[in-house]
Amino acid sequence: MAVREAEPVSSLQEVKEAGLDREDLLGIYRHLLITRGIEERGHILYRQGKIPGSFYTGRGNEAAAVGVATAMGPNDVGTPLHRDMGVHITRGVEPWRIIAQYMGREGGPTRGRDGNVHMAVPELGLHPMVSHLPAMLPVAVGMALAFKIRGDHRVALGWFGEGSAARGDAHEGMNMAGVRQLPVVFICDNNQWAYSTPTYLGYPVEHIADRAAAYGFDGVVVDGTDVLAVYREAKAAIEKARQGGGPTLIECLTLRMEGHAVHDDAFYVPKDMLEQWAAQDPIERFRTWLRSNADMTDDEEDQIISVVKRLLNDALERAEESPLPDPAGLEQGVFASAEDLDTPHHK
Amino acid sequence: MPELTYIQAISDGLRQEMRRDQRVFVLGQDVGVYGGAFKVTLGFQEEFGPWRVMDAPLSETAIVGGATGAALMGLRPVAEMQFADFISCAWDHLVTVAAKQFFRGRTPVPIVVRLPSGGGFSGGPFHSQNPESSFAHIPGLKIVCPSTPHDAKGLLATSIEDPNPVLYFEHKHLYRRIKGEVPEERYTIPFGQARVHREGDDAVVVTWGAMVHTASDAADRLAEEGFKVEVLDLRTLIPWDKARVLESVRRCSKVLVLHEDTRTGGFGGEIAATIGEEAFEDLDAPVMRVAAPDTPVPFSPALEKAFLPQVEDVVKSLQELAAY
Numbered sequence: 001m002a003v004r005e006a007e008p009v010s011s012l013q014e015v016k017e018a019g020l021d022r023e024d025l026l027g028i029y030r031h032l033l034i035t036r037g038i039e040e041r042g043h044i045l046y047r048q049g050k051i052p053g054s055f056y057t058g059r060g061n062e063a064a065a066v067g068v069a070t071a072m073g074p075n076d077v078g079t080p081l082h083r084d085m086g087v088h089i090t091r092g093v094e095p096w097r098i099i100a101q102y103m104g105r106e107g108g109p110t111r112g113r114d115g116n117v118h119m120a121v122p123e124l125g126l127h128p129m130v131s132h133l134p135a136m137l138p139v140a141v142g143m144a145l146a147f148k149i150r151g152d153h154r155v156a157l158g159w160f161g162e163g164s165a166a167r168g169d170a171h172e173g174m175n176m177a178g179v180r181q182l183p184v185v186f187i188c189d190n191n192q193w194a195y196s197t198p199t200y201l202g203y204p205v206e207h208i209a210d211r212a213a214a215y216g217f218d219g220v221v222v223d224g225t226d227v228l229a230v231y232r233e234a235k236a237a238i239e240k241a242r243q244g245g246g247p248t249l250i251e252c253l254t255l256r257m258e259g260h261a262v263h264d265d266a267f268y269v270p271k272d273m274l275e276q277w278a279a280q281d282p283i284e285r286f287r288t289w290l291r292s293n294a295d296m297t298d299d300e301e302d303q304i305i306s307v308v309k310r311l312l313n314d315a316l317e318r319a320e321e322s323p324l325p326d327p328a329g330l331e332q333g334v335f336a337s338a339e340d341l342d343t344p345h346h347k
Numbered sequence: 348m349p350e351l352t353y354i355q356a357i358s359d360g361l362r363q364e365m366r367r368d369q370r371v372f373v374l375g376q377d378v379g380v381y382g383g384a385f386k387v388t389l390g391f392q393e394e395f396g397p398w399r400v401m402d403a404p405l406s407e408t409a410i411v412g413g414a415t416g417a418a419l420m421g422l423r424p425v426a427e428m429q430f431a432d433f434i435s436c437a438w439d440h441l442v443t444v445a446a447k448q449f450f451r452g453r454t455p456v457p458i459v460v461r462l463p464s465g466g467g468f469s470g471g472p473f474h475s476q477n478p479e480s481s482f483a484h485i486p487g488l489k490i491v492c493p494s495t496p497h498d499a500k501g502l503l504a505t506s507i508e509d510p511n512p513v514l515y516f517e518h519k520h521l522y523r524r525i526k527g528e529v530p531e532e533r534y535t536i537p538f539g540q541a542r543v544h545r546e547g548d549d550a551v552v553v554t555w556g557a558m559v560h561t562a563s564d565a566a567d568r569l570a571e572e573g574f575k576v577e578v579l580d581l582r583t584l585i586p587w588d589k590a591r592v593l594e595s596v597r598r599c600s601k602v603l604v605l606h607e608d609t610r611t612g613g614f615g616g617e618i619a620a621t622i623g624e625e626a627f628e629d630l631d632a633p634v635m636r637v638a639a640p641d642t643p644v645p646f647s648p649a650l651e652k653a654f655l656p657q658v659e660d661v662v663k664s665l666q667e668l669a670a671y
Contacts, residue, residue: 077420114451127419128452132443138409139444142416142424149372149398149422156416169439172409179404334486336455336510 003209003219003251009228012293018232020070025294026304028066028227032283033308035062035086038095041312042102046262050320051102053115058083060225060257061189063282066090067230068157068187068250071238077125077143078157079136082117083189083256087159091124095311099319107322113333134160137173137186144177144184144241155241156184162251163194165208174249178215181246185237188249189224191256196268212249224252225282228289254282351529354522356496357461358387360503361425363533365395368423371507372399374410375427375461384429385463385522407436414458415445415512423507424458431464431516432476445512446487455510459503465557465607466655467520471646477556477608479516483584483617489513489538490584494559496527498582501536508535518557525560539586547575550601550668553592553618555581558605558656565661574669584614592618593626600631601668605661610638632671635664 009015015025039057046055058065065086072078072091080087088098093109101108101119109119110128120126127143129136140158147154160170165188177184188208192199205211212219222233230252237248255277259266290296351359365371372395373388379402382389392400403410407428414424428434434441437460445456466475482488489511493499499517506513544559545566552562559580566576579595581587596602602622604615619634637656645651 110451118451120452122419122452122454127454128448130443130447132439135412135439135444138412138440139416139419141409142413142418143420144416145374145401145413146417146420146422149417169408169412172404172406173412176404176406176409176413333453334450335489336449336457338508338510340449340453340455341457341510 003207003212003221006220006222006229006233008223008226009232015228018228018235020231022294024070025290026296026300028070029286029290030304030308031066031086031090032062032227032286033304034089034095034311035066036283037308037312038089038098039085041099041316043262045099045102052104055102055262056082056116057258058085060254060277060282061191062086063227063286064189064224064230064252064254067227068234070231071234072125072157073155073238073242075125076155076157076238077127079127079129079140079159080120081129081133081136081159081161081189083161083191084159085117088120088126091121091126093121093124095315096318097121099315100322103319104324105319105322106325107319112325133164134158134167134170134173137169138176141173141177141182141184144182145180147183148180153242154183155238157187157238158184159187159189161194162188162190162192162199162208163197163202166202174211174215174247177247178217181244183241183244184247185234185241186247186249187234188251189254190251191254193256193260193266193269195260195264207251209249209251215247217247217249219249219251221251221253224254225280225285227282227286348528348530350526351496352523353496353499353517353525354385354387356500356529357503357517358389359529360500361387362391362394364504364507365391365399367533368507370421370423371425372401372422373425373427374401374403374414376403376405376410376429378402378427383427385519387427387461407433408440411437411440411460412444414460415440415448415456418456418458419448419454425461425507426458427461428463430474431462431478432473434460434462434478441482441488441512441514442485446485449511450487456512457510459506459513459515462514462516463519464516465518465520466644466651467557469646469648469651470644472643475644477516477606479514479584480608480612480614482514483614487512488585490516491538491582492516492518492555492584493582494518494521494544494556494580496525496529498536498542500529501534502582504533505535505538509538516556520557521560536582538583539588540582541588541591542580542582543577544580545576545578547577548599549575550603550665551577551579551595551599552603552605552661552665553579553581553595554605555584556607558607561656561658562605562661564658565665568658568662569665569669572669574665576665587618589621592622596622596626597629600629601671602630602634603637603661603664603668604634605637605656607639607656609641610636611641613638632668635668637661637664
């Protein structure tokens with residue numbers, strides 16, 4: 001049985017039925033622009049030598065990330081990855097803190113202890129990824145297990161990529177989630193390239209979502225450049241999980257529009273493939289949709305663009321004002337103390 | 348005060364914590380109806396139900412990773428490995444995720460992983476290991492190795508209360524072999540406090556786990572020769588009671604470090620190096636080590652006896668120290 005391939009979203013009426021009003025739609029557009037804007041500024045900062053280490057972006061994945069995060073409830077939790085900046089933005093992480101994180105400053109969510117997108121703000125329901133993908137899948141499953149044990153009506157979201165789908169953590173996490181029908185939704189950011197490895201060298205079936213059947217839950221493939229289709233599918237899966245309907249695997253199909261990281265020019269990605277996906281840029285696609293289906297005016301658009309620009313300018317300024325972490329504090333904070341347990345994320 | 352075996356003390360302690368704190372739950376293979384490979388959780392599922400005594404698939408990664416996620420959401424998971432050896436399958440989740448999450452994200456990960464460890468019954472290379480030293484090298488993990496029923500119960504309560512990932516090594520060879528008085532009421536034992544298992548001031552054996560009893564038997568023999576040996580049980584390796592070790596070194600001036608784990612890279616090297624750095628002037632002899640040889644744990648009883656440090660090995664080394 002092939003997995004379901006989700007239809008694109010067409011009318012404003014359909015969107016309203018999925019739970020979004022016009023204000024929400026303009027908010028999504030703003031989140032998309034902030035997401036891309038932060039990463040574009042990151043490139044500049046990296047070239048200026050202001051970002052140590054490497055620099056990763058999610059260009060091409062903005063709609064997949066923002067669409068899923070928009071569908072999350074206020075008390076839901078997740079473990080987004082390095083292509084999912086839009087999740088942090090949508091959940092409300094302040095952009096200056098993200099830039100401070102890039103720069104290794106005290107104001108970043110990890111206070112300079114970790115770099116680039118290895119960060120999260122737990123008070124907003126997000127927990128920081130590790131490099132060993134997809135290690136956060138079993139962790140998300142454990143979060144869902146806690147909700148099930150306690151009877152919370154909350155849902156955990158675990159992100160992974162089509163590359164890391166080859167690792168055992170993906171299997172073990174999904175298998176236990178399926179056995180126990182836990183309230184967890186698995187999001188596969190399938191950007192078709194695991195560093196330089198194409199999908200046909202990573203997995204032998206047509207879709208990653210085909211695997212869901214093996215774990216006893218539903219799988220769906222959605223066009224990851226269609227923010228509203230991603231939202232609709234994520235919303236349905238999250239609410240199903242919340243009602244006790246068990247996990248869903250959503251595969252968001254996109255193309256990684258830049259290299260694995262800033263050092264990689266992605267010479268191995270065929271030019272016509274890039275051109276084809278550039279023609280369906282997720283942000284331009286949504287902008288066009290808003291203008292033809294939701295009557296976004298020039299004034300509204302200009303206003304959103306200027307708000308985002310000001311936000312990012314301020315963010316950059318504030319991040320640069322954030323001090324570097326004090327080496328004297330390096331050895332503190334390896335172990336937690338009893339007081340550290342008394343935090344909002346822990347309730 | 349009731350006398351309990353080491354395994355009864357662990358079982359009673361765990362049950363007491365689960366009665367006291369609704370957040371505590373058990374996750375592992377065959378922990379439910381079967382009561383765990385060694386029966387530590389026998390009868391728990393009847394009392395606490397299938398969600399607080401949860402049979403997991405054969406899936407160490409999902410067990411430890413899942414425990415981490417549940418802990419981040421405010422529960423207090425106690426994960427069971429059937430044998431400490433199988434923790435290698437969940438290495439990533441302890442070392443990559445749980446150990447580093449607080450340092451990076453300020454989010455504590457209060458999990459306990461119970462690890463039935465150690466040899467002495469022909470378990471072979473995959474059911475006998477003592478992998479504590481591998482984890483002692485990872486910042487962010489705490490390591491507990493009780494040697495008596497009293498310590499087993501008290502240190503388990505402390506482990507569950509601790510806001511960090513704790514590796515609780517319970518020595519299988521002590522399970523039904525060692526008995527002792529254990530208070531019925533709840534108590535905790537602070538981490539990082541060594542315990543004098545046997546008094547003496549001619550030499551000190553610094554050790555932990557099952558080797559505490561081996562050291563004690565050896566000390567009995569030396570006592571017959573008029574050489575009084577202190578046996579110092581570290582009880583926890585991370586943190587370890589450096590101050591108490593150095594105090595014994597100053598008093599006894601002769602030191603033997605003993606562990607069941609293999610020699611090279613074993614935690615005994617860390618102790619010996621610290622003594623060399625901080626108490627060199629107090630020593631009347633080189634710090635000696637007795638440990639297993641650098642081989643996998645062998646199966647055949649003849650080979651396993653040669654592998655595990657025996658009372659005779661400790662006696663011989665102590666005699667060398669006495670004669671030095």
